[in-house]
Amino acid sequence: MGDTGGGTPRERYRAQVRSEIKAHAWEQLATAGASALSLNAIARQMGLSGPALYRYFAGRDELITELVRDAYRSLADTLRAAGAAGPDLPALAHALRGWALQDPQRYFLVYGTPVPGYHAPDDITAIAREIMATLLDACAALPPGGPARPFDTHLAEHGKWADGHPAGPATLHRALTFWTRLHGLLSLELAGHFTGMGFDPALFFAAELDDLIGPPQD
Amino acid sequence: MGDTGGGTPRERYRAQVRSEIKAHAWEQLATAGASALSLNAIARQMGLSGPALYRYFAGRDELITELVRDAYRSLADTLRAAGAAGPDLPALAHALRGWALQDPQRYFLVYGTPVPGYHAPDDITAIAREIMATLLDACAALPPGGPARPFDTHLAEHGKWADGHPAGPATLHRALTFWTRLHGLLSLELAGHFTGMGFDPALFFAAELDDLIGPPQD
DNA sequence: TGCGTTCGTTAGAAGTTGTAACGCATCGCG
DNA sequence: CGCGATGCGTTACAACTTCTAACGAACGCA
Numbered sequence: 001m002g003d004t005g006g007g008t009p010r011e012r013y014r015a016q017v018r019s020e021i022k023a024h025a026w027e028q029l030a031t032a033g034a035s036a037l038s039l040n041a042i043a044r045q046m047g048l049s050g051p052a053l054y055r056y057f058a059g060r061d062e063l064i065t066e067l068v069r070d071a072y073r074s075l076a077d078t079l080r081a082a083g084a085a086g087p088d089l090p091a092l093a094h095a096l097r098g099w100a101l102q103d104p105q106r107y108f109l110v111y112g113t114p115v116p117g118y119h120a121p122d123d124i125t126a127i128a129r130e131i132m133a134t135l136l137d138a139c140a141a142l143p144p145g146g147p148a149r150p151f152d153t154h155l156a157e158h159g160k161w162a163d164g165h166p167a168g169p170a171t172l173h174r175a176l177t178f179w180t181r182l183h184g185l186l187s188l189e190l191a192g193h194f195t196g197m198g199f200d201p202a203l204f205f206a207a208e209l210d211d212l213i214g215p216p217q218d
Numbered sequence: 219m220g221d222t223g224g225g226t227p228r229e230r231y232r233a234q235v236r237s238e239i240k241a242h243a244w245e246q247l248a249t250a251g252a253s254a255l256s257l258n259a260i261a262r263q264m265g266l267s268g269p270a271l272y273r274y275f276a277g278r279d280e281l282i283t284e285l286v287r288d289a290y291r292s293l294a295d296t297l298r299a300a301g302a303a304g305p306d307l308p309a310l311a312h313a314l315r316g317w318a319l320q321d322p323q324r325y326f327l328v329y330g331t332p333v334p335g336y337h338a339p340d341d342i343t344a345i346a347r348e349i350m351a352t353l354l355d356a357c358a359a360l361p362p363g364g365p366a367r368p369f370d371t372h373l374a375e376h377g378k379w380a381d382g383h384p385a386g387p388a389t390l391h392r393a394l395t396f397w398t399r400l401h402g403l404l405s406l407e408l409a410g411h412f413t414g415m416g417f418d419p420a421l422f423f424a425a426e427l428d429d430l431i432g433p434p435q436d
Numbered sequence: 437t438g439c440g441t442t443c444g445t446t447a448g449a450a451g452t453t454g455t456a457a458c459g460c461a462t463c464g465c466g
Numbered sequence: 467c468g469c470g471a472t473g474c475g476t477t478a479c480a481a482c483t484t485c486t487a488a489c490g491a492a493c494g495c496a
Contacts, residue, residue, distance in 0.1 A: 008463075008464085009462085009463070010462080010463065010472085010473070010474095013474095014473090014474095031334060032334060032335070033331070033332075033333050033334050034331070035253045035333070038451090038452070038453090039452085039453070039454090040451080040452065040453080041452095048475070048476090049475070049476065049477080050452090050453085050454090051453095051454075051455080051456095051475080051476080051477090052474075052475050052476075054453095054454070054455085055473075055474060055475080059453075059454070060452095060453070060454090105334070108331040108332075111405075111406070111409070111411075112330060112331035112409075113251070113252075113326040113330035113331040113409070114251075114326075114408075114409045114410060115251050115253070116249060116250060116251050116323070117250070125414075128411075149425065149428075150421075150425065150428075151421055151422060151424070151425035154417060154418065154421050155417055158416040158417045158418065159416060159417065160415070160416035161414070161415035161416055161417075173425075176417075176422065177426065179402075179406070180399065180402040180403045180406055180422075180426070181398065181399050181402055182402070183402040183405065183406060184397075184398040184399055184400070184401040184402020184403065184405065185398045185402065187329075187401065187402065187405055188329070188397070188398055188401060190332075191329070191330075191331070191332045192332060193329075193346075196343075196379070197378070197379035198376040198377060198378035198379055199372060199373055199376045199377065199379075199394075200372065200376065203368075203369055203372050204369060204394065204398075206369070207367060207368065207369035207391075208395065208398070210367075210368075211395075226494075226495090227493085227494070228441085228442070228443095228493080228494070231443095231493095232442090232443095256482090256483070256484090257483085257484070257485090258482080258483065258484080266444070266445090267444070267445065267446080268483095268484085268485090269444080269445080269446085269484095269485075269486080269487095270443075270444050270445075272484095272485070272486085273442080273443060273444080277484070277485070278483095278484070278485095
């Protein structure tokens with residue numbers, strides 16, 4: 001926490017202001033969404049005038065990219081922590097859901113509607129791969145499921161994403177479905193598409209998780 | 219198509235200009251996303267000046283709401299048409315995927331990142347219920363799956379969303395998982411999270427669909 | 437033919453991002 | 467200690483956005 005020994009005083013001050021800007025940005029993001037994020041509003045909240053922020057971020061896009069990076073980093077750390085005490089898929093799932101519910105707009109910053117032109121920098125895609133690796137570790141430790149399925153054989157030949165990970169096609173399939181199914185559920189829940197339908201999203205989540213761990217196989 | 223007999227000439231002209239505005243809006247939307255939609259840019263494209271558009275739409279929000287409404291309507295009609303020749307869940311699934319791939323930004327307009335403050339008008343939620351009804355029809359016609367599961371009993375008591383539909387809890391569960399699983403897959407595919415991973419999203423989609431129709435039960 | 441509604445215009449307010457040029461404080465170095 | 471370079475914050479401005487107000491002209495209907 002008290003990492004105040006960064007280097008020159010200027011560098012420390014700069015880092016402090018940058019993180020203060022980001023703090024205000026997160027606040028705006030959580031309440032008004034990413035599209036409403038305004039550099040001028042942040043400057044006002046901090047008691048300084050508009051163009052001052054351009055000393056710290058090249059522009060709105062760079063600030064948002066930085067927030068996206070931090071969001072990815074936060075998710076990767078959260079999942080890694082959940083899997084630290086041994087591979088545990090349910091623990092990973094609940095860590096993911098907790099992280100998503102904690103700040104829905106942060107979740108959408110990672111997995112929400114993309115901007116057509118935008119391409120994430122390499123270090124962000126690296127974090128994404130790290131997340132998948134954590135997921136693969138947990139899936140590899142699971143007892144084998146049912147019989148091999150057609151898509152498994154396709155993954156065996158076209159699984160160049162898990163390169164360097166010693167996981168069989170069935171495990172790759174498991175990790176992929178874990179990701180897409182839980183994302184579908186969380187995405188719709190956070191977007192409010194379940195409100196007024198009456199059921200409890202947490203129970204639905206638990207049901208889908210059960211399906212992923214031990215599919216109905218007897 | 220040639221529905222030119224709306225009423226007074228003024229009403230016909232008004233409707234025509236409105237639809238022309240929306241056409242340009244869809245074009246902008248598909249290329250630059252919803253956040254970049256600009257009334258001024260549309261006015262320029264149409265050869266008239268900015269404030270002229272306010273005769274036809276109260277503002278940017280109303281135009282976007284109208285686009286959301288049309289998107290919902292288009293999806294509901296597409297699914298209804300796919301299920302017209304009898305309840306057919308695979309047909310519904312492929313119609314959904316085709317509709318999504320046809321215009322990703324239109325899909326995200328319906329199921330993408332929500333604006334925190336926004337609440338959809340009643341007629342839009344009515345279309346959403348219509349979509350769920352079509353889905354329930356197709357699920358009800360499916361042969362029964364495996365044994366009843368815990369979440370089914372919860373849905374039996376908290377399924378006030380399918381009110382008026384003669385479907386059992388297992389069918390409700392089926393429809394819900396159909397929705398969330400395929401959305402998760404499509405959402406990540408359209409957002410580009412699968413690019414560079416090597417596998418074919420269409421095959422993954424087919425695999426998930428197989429799981430939904432005939433879960434591995436022997 | 438004439439009257440009223442509606443349309444499109446220009447002008448302008450208030451907001452945004454982002455650039456340019458200018459003082460001034462501060463930090464590091466001699 | 468003092469001096470110079472670096473960096474910070476400012477104001478001024480351009481270009482853009484949404485949206486309101488007021489005006490003139492065109493159009494439809496009686």
